[in-house]
Amino acid sequence: MKYQNIQPSEGINSSKKNPLPDFLVLLVGSLITIAIVSVFLAYSMGWLAKKIPFEKEVLLTESFEHYFDEVDNAELSTYLNKLVDQLMVCSELPTEMEIKLHYIATDQFNAFATLGGHVFIYKGLLRRLKNENQLAMVLAHEIGHIKHRDPLIGLGRGAVISLAFSMVLGNSPNLLGDAGLLTLLSFSRSMESHSDQNGVEALMRCYGHANGSYQTFELFKTARTELGATKPILAMFETHPLDDDRIEDIKYFAEISNISVAGELTPLPEGFNGWLK
Amino acid sequence: MTAITQFVLLVLLLAIGYAFGRMAEKKHYKRIINEEKEMNVLPAISTRLPPENKIYEQQLVLGSVVVANDYFKFFTASLKSLFGGRLNTYESLLDRGRREAVLRMKRQAQSLNAELVFNVKYVTTNLNGGQKGAMGVLEIFAYGTALTPSHK
Numbered sequence: 001m002k003y004q005n006i007q008p009s010e011g012i013n014s015s016k017k018n019p020l021p022d023f024l025v026l027l028v029g030s031l032i033t034i035a036i037v038s039v040f041l042a043y044s045m046g047w048l049a050k051k052i053p054f055e056k057e058v059l060l061t062e063s064f065e066h067y068f069d070e071v072d073n074a075e076l077s078t079y080l081n082k083l084v085d086q087l088m089v090c091s092e093l094p095t096e097m098e099i100k101l102h103y104i105a106t107d108q109f110n111a112f113a114t115l116g117g118h119v120f121i122y123k124g125l126l127r128r129l130k131n132e133n134q135l136a137m138v139l140a141h142e143i144g145h146i147k148h149r150d151p152l153i154g155l156g157r158g159a160v161i162s163l164a165f166s167m168v169l170g171n172s173p174n175l176l177g178d179a180g181l182l183t184l185l186s187f188s189r190s191m192e193s194h195s196d197q198n199g200v201e202a203l204m205r206c207y208g209h210a211n212g213s214y215q216t217f218e219l220f221k222t223a224r225t226e227l228g229a230t231k232p233i234l235a236m237f238e239t240h241p242l243d244d245d246r247i248e249d250i251k252y253f254a255e256i257s258n259i260s261v262a263g264e265l266t267p268l269p270e271g272f273n274g275w276l277k
Numbered sequence: 278m279t280a281i282t283q284f285v286l287l288v289l290l291l292a293i294g295y296a297f298g299r300m301a302e303k304k305h306y307k308r309i310i311n312e313e314k315e316m317n318v319l320p321a322i323s324t325r326l327p328p329e330n331k332i333y334e335q336q337l338v339l340g341s342v343v344v345a346n347d348y349f350k351f352f353t354a355s356l357k358s359l360f361g362g363r364l365n366t367y368e369s370l371l372d373r374g375r376r377e378a379v380l381r382m383k384r385q386a387q388s389l390n391a392e393l394v395f396n397v398k399y400v401t402t403n404l405n406g407g408q409k410g411a412m413g414v415l416e417i418f419a420y421g422t423a424l425t426p427s428h429k
Contacts, residue, residue, distance in 0.1 A: 003328070003393055005320040007313055014372035015365045016306075019353060020295070022365065026356040033359075 038164040045156035049149040054097050054117070057152050061116030076103060076275040080121075083132070084139055090205035091143045091198055099143055105277065109223045113142040115151045123276050128219055132266040133212025137199045144198030150191045196246065197253050209263025214250040217243050294349030302369060309376050316383045321394040321421055328393070333424035336389055340382030340420070342374045343404070346413040367413075374417035375399060386423035397421035 010016060084101050093099070099117050107124040114120070119142040129135045145151060187195075196213075203210040221243040254261050327333065350366040357364055378399070386394045397419060404414040 003320040003322050003395075005313075005317045005322075007310070007317060010306075010310075014369035015363075016369075017365065018299075019349075019366050023349070023353045023356075026353065026360070030356050030359055 034164045038160050041160045042157045045153045045160070049152040049156060052149075052152060054094070054149075057149075058098075058116045060155075061114070061118060073103065073105075073275060073277070075271075077101075079269055079272075079275075080139075083136060084119075084143070086206055087136055087140045087143055087202050090202040091140055091147055092205075093143060093147050097146060099146060101139075109220075111138050111142055113145040113151060115155060117146050119143070119146070126276055127273065128223065129268065130215070130219075131212055132268050133203060133207060134216045134219065135268065136203055136206065137213045137216040140199040140202035141195045143202070144195030145187065145191065147198060148191065148194055150187050150195070153191075154187055192246075193249060196250055200250060200254050200259055201257070204257075204259045207263065207266065209260045210250075210254050211261055211263040211265055213254070213261065214247045217247050217250070221247075290348040291352060294347035294352070298347035298349050302373065305373055305377075309373065309380065312380050313376065316380060316387075319383050319387055319391065319394070321379055321383055321386075321397045321419075323395075323397050325396050327395055327422070327424060332427040334389075334427050336386075336391070336423045336425065338382050338385040338389070338391070338394060338421055338423040339418065340378040340380065340385065342378045342381065342417045344370060344374050344415050344417065346370065346415075351413065371401070371415070371417065374401075374415060375419065378417045378419035382419045382421060386421075389423050389425050391423035391425045393424045394421040395424060 080101055080103065084099050088097075088099055097117055099119055102118060102120045103123070103126075104120055105123045107127075108122040109124040109128065111119070111121040111125050119139070121138070121142075125138065126135070129138070200210045200213050203213055224243065251261060253259075327335070346367075350370060353366045354364050379397070382397070383394065398421065400416075400418040400420075402416045402418070404416055
């Protein structure tokens with residue numbers, strides 16, 4: 001018997017083909033699949049978020065609440081909380097929802113709503129407001145986000161996107177962490193418009209007119225021009241509709257809903273600016 | 278880490294994996310094929326029955342290769358595993374590993390002046406400890422019985 005090894009032909013057990021074209025097809029294919037799945041999931045968040053009870057959303061932020069330093073400012077917080085309570089009623093906020101307002105004594109020109117009904121308002125914004133109606137518009141806008149469950153939808157979308165990324169990048173996802181519980185959740189333009197509409201309606205119910213609603217965004221416009229160079233502090237508003245469009249949209253919405261944008265303005269309480277320390 | 282840094286890192290890892298992996302693979306195949314041609318004079322076969330025409334000294338010979346995956350192979354394979362199909366990038370890695378292991382085994386046999394290695398077997402072990410998502414490190418191990426003509 002003769003034993004021998006004969007040189008085997010190549011390309012049977014393995015292919016010598018360049019793997020790059022195959023790789024590109026796979027990459028594009030998976031990106032498309034992931035994109036389709038994420039878009040579907042992201043859109044279904046709007047539907048899904050409304051099925052999640054508000055109390056569960058509150059649980060999400062409970063452990064973070066000790067980070068929210070309460071400013072020792074009794075007069076201001078009494079006033080703001082009273083206004084928020086009125087606006088909650090005027091916004092027809094479902095009774096199980098509760099707004100927790102936090103005042104931040106820094107010069108940022110900003111206000112935002114986040115999970116668990118927490119709304120933050122900065123000194124920089126309060127300082128520029130001309131009357132109570134404008135303040136009410138800002139607050140009712142943020143209450144609108146809470147009412148529409150926008151922070152939860154934003155969180156869900158963030159989680160879906162970070163999941164999609166981690167699928168491609170191959171690392172383990174830290175879903176809620178990446179979506180950012182305390183960071184500013186970005187809302188879509190349609191969310192912003194709906195919240196503006198909530199603001200206009202709430203002003204109508206509380207004050208009998210919506211004077212001050214669109215003027216609030218004129219303040220934003222002025223602030224943006226002034227702060228042109230230091231734009232990043234306004235980053236939050238970059239996803240918002242352009243100021244001019246937004247003002248037009250508010251006027252148009254008021255017109256078709258038969259809400260007057262003229263009426264007597266309520267001044268801010270005496271000494272308001274003094275409270276802002 | 279931001280998404281952008283992660284993305285840049287990913288592209289970098291892929292490029293390094295592809296460039297070095299591909300270069301090393303080409304070089305390795307060239308060397309394997311040349312050595313195989315030389316080593317074919319010492320056949321390694323898988324039969325369990327030794328030839329009976331002569332008296333032989335019998336000796337265990339082994340060839341072991343530990344080989345790491347590159348990121349490009351890993352990434353391509355994980356994408357492929359979403360859809361299924363032939364994992365070309367792993368096939369060539371294992372093919373090279375097996376052939377190199379046999380060559381090392383044969384070299385050991387050659388040093389014993391053997392004229393045949395029979396009952397050759399292969400074992401492949403994953404060394405990453407079953408960690409999920411970890412890149413593969415493999416040991417490919419070939420062993421057989423070397424037959425050296427007996428002068429006793």
